[in-house]
Amino acid sequence: MNRRRFLGIGAAVVGAGAVGAVAVPSAARLLAEGRPGRLLPSQLDLPAPFQVDLPVPAVLKPVRTDATTDYYEITQQLARLEILPGLRTEAWTYGGTFPGPTVVARSGRQVAVHHRNELPVPSVVHLHGGHTPAASDGYPIDLVLPVGSNASAMAEAGGMPGMEHHAEASPGSTVVGDRTYTYPGTQRAATLWYHDHRMGYTGPGVWRGLAGFHLLHDDEEAALPLPRGERDIPLMLADRSFAEDGSFRYPAADADGPGVTTDYMNGVLGDVILVNGAPWPRLTVDRARYRLRFLNASNARLYRLELDPQPSGGDALVQIGGDGGLLESPIGHDALEVAPAERFDVVVDFARYEPGTSVRLVNRFGSDRAAEVMRFDVSTRTVSDDSAVPDRLSTIERLDPGAAVTTRTFSFKRSRSDGWTINNQPYQPGRALARPALGTTEIWRFFTDLHHPVHLHLDHFQVLSRNGKDPGPYDAGWKDTVDLRPAEAVEVLVRFTDYRGTYMLHCHNLEHEDMAMMADFVVE
Incomplete structure (x- = not known):
């Protein structure tokens, strides 16, 4: 399939054109590879694990509020971040950080997030898990073009490089520079996240940094004695690969088009595991219960998360919530299998470990460096903990x-x-x-x-x-x-x-x- 047909087929079939432009691996080969994805090795020496402290994304403050709505502003921009120690990585970011700032919202209050695109590429924002009107859902051709773009001229010329297919695409809505996404908040408390959703380019967009948490709270959750404050921690898991100069490495099919090269059509795996944007971080924890909000923000990598060593008696990871919020009752796990985009809220009681114990979070689906995720160092100090995991968490309507x-x-x-x-x-x-x-x-x-x-x-x-x-x-x-x-x-x-x-x-x-x-x- 040539490039002309790739750009025009069916008015806008991005993926089909990209796939048709390269040889498709056989089903037998893909099945033989087992879990999805192929490793893209970094081109530099990787740092030792557990050398940097776990960062926690900053909470975004509203620019104003009224009786019904909280208003936020986020600028999508390039930033040079120190992800690997001693190196700078150019990232596509929300607000200059990776992950982007966390939006903390309350059920029943509307949130309006004004996004300004100062990136060199178009973008689309999707609130993953949001119960959202279609106009704010992040339909993949509802583009926000970069500030200063001439939409009419781009349409006449066939669009930006690699975006020619959008000129005639329907039913998308394109704007230049800014778009406000409105989220009514008519849903229960849950761990949501926002990320780029541009057609044909979600993979490189997220890989280069366009992802952040959106946490929704409600009265039902607040009434429970669950860990909170500094013991309620969102953890974004994301594997990445790096070039020799510290830049993100990604196997794009070509410089200006969507898709990846033949070997990576079943997904791209990185050899550096980032947690909240830091490689294999460490966190000092009290001998107390912690709520850990796991999000798999990897492009293709699956995780089987375990604590090593396991606490005596098993059920190290007590699941209290999932994609859509609280479960009816907690479920004890020795391991969690987390696919891309899934969220699992768990409580870990570090009082089950002796003071001074180092507890590794490992990925049993990973190998070599990808088998390590992060480390918890259990403090020797004495603390109080009035949190608990009730036998009953919520009432969930059973669909018939x-x-x-x-x-x-x-x-x-x-x-x-x-x-x-x-x-x-x-x-x-x-x-x-x-x-x-x-x-x-x-x-x-x-x-x-x-x-x-x-x-x-x-x-x-x-x-x-x-x-x-x-x-x-x-x-x-x-x-x-x-x-x-x-x-x-x-x-x-x-x-x-x-x-x-x-x-x-x-x-x-x-x-x-x-x-x-x-x-x-x-x-x-």
């Missing part, structure tokens, strides 16, 4: 399968001719694969050939079954991303509420997403 008005099936597969597809179709903006009615409940059945974390915009869902059996150990509560292993089928129940419009269903392996594994659905 009998109320479902229809069952829809979505096949996530690699096509030899079209790359990564849903229902054998590469992504095309404006082509809806489903049109659910507002207020109805449906069963959506996802099945896969290889490994795909499936993400649904607008509404959280409940996992109904996995391969015709009960949900898995990590499927509890409200979810917005569900991890599907090769040849799996998962059924979920979803009720479409509040907002009509066009939304997205896609794989959250970002290289799969960029290379066409997305679909529109329209709530009518």
